[in-house]
Amino acid sequence: MIFHTQIALATRGHTDIHDITHQAEQAVRQSGVQQGLLTIFTASATSALTTIEFESGALADLRHALDKIAPPDAEYQHNLRWRDGNGHSHLRAALLGPSISVPIYQGRLTLGTWQQLIFLDFDVRARDRKLECQIMGDVVEP
Numbered sequence: 001m002i003f004h005t006q007i008a009l010a011t012r013g014h015t016d017i018h019d020i021t022h023q024a025e026q027a028v029r030q031s032g033v034q035q036g037l038l039t040i041f042t043a044s045a046t047s048a049l050t051t052i053e054f055e056s057g058a059l060a061d062l063r064h065a066l067d068k069i070a071p072p073d074a075e076y077q078h079n080l081r082w083r084d085g086n087g088h089s090h091l092r093a094a095l096l097g098p099s100i101s102v103p104i105y106q107g108r109l110t111l112g113t114w115q116q117l118i119f120l121d122f123d124v125r126a127r128d129r130k131l132e133c134q135i136m137g138d139v140v141e142p
Helices: 021-031 056-069 077-082 087-096
Strands: 002-011 016-019 033-042 047-052 099-105 116-121 127-139
Touching (some): 021 033, 056 087, 087 116, 116 127
Antiparallel strands (some): 002 127, 033 127
């Protein structure tokens, strides 16, 4: 069985981080899949998906690390070519990646106790984003 849905988000950009765990869990419940795999994908070159403990300290540490790796004020060839100021956004998104997959077991995501699914928007302005959720697996009939 394959089930598809979307998660819609309004973001502020500039490393705006959203906890999407609840929406992902809701999609799994809607699908009825008991054993399988959830994949979430962002069709954007300036956003990414990963996991982290969604608490202010860990989020601040992640933002700080990304600022060191790809600082917004550095010189990027992308910015020189397009003059849109989001060269760092593309680099950050490429480093983290556009998708994440999580196994489903007994109708639940197999996330760790302190592990949440997060979406990060790195662009330099607010955006309306749609995340593609595909769930594949077995539906167990009662």
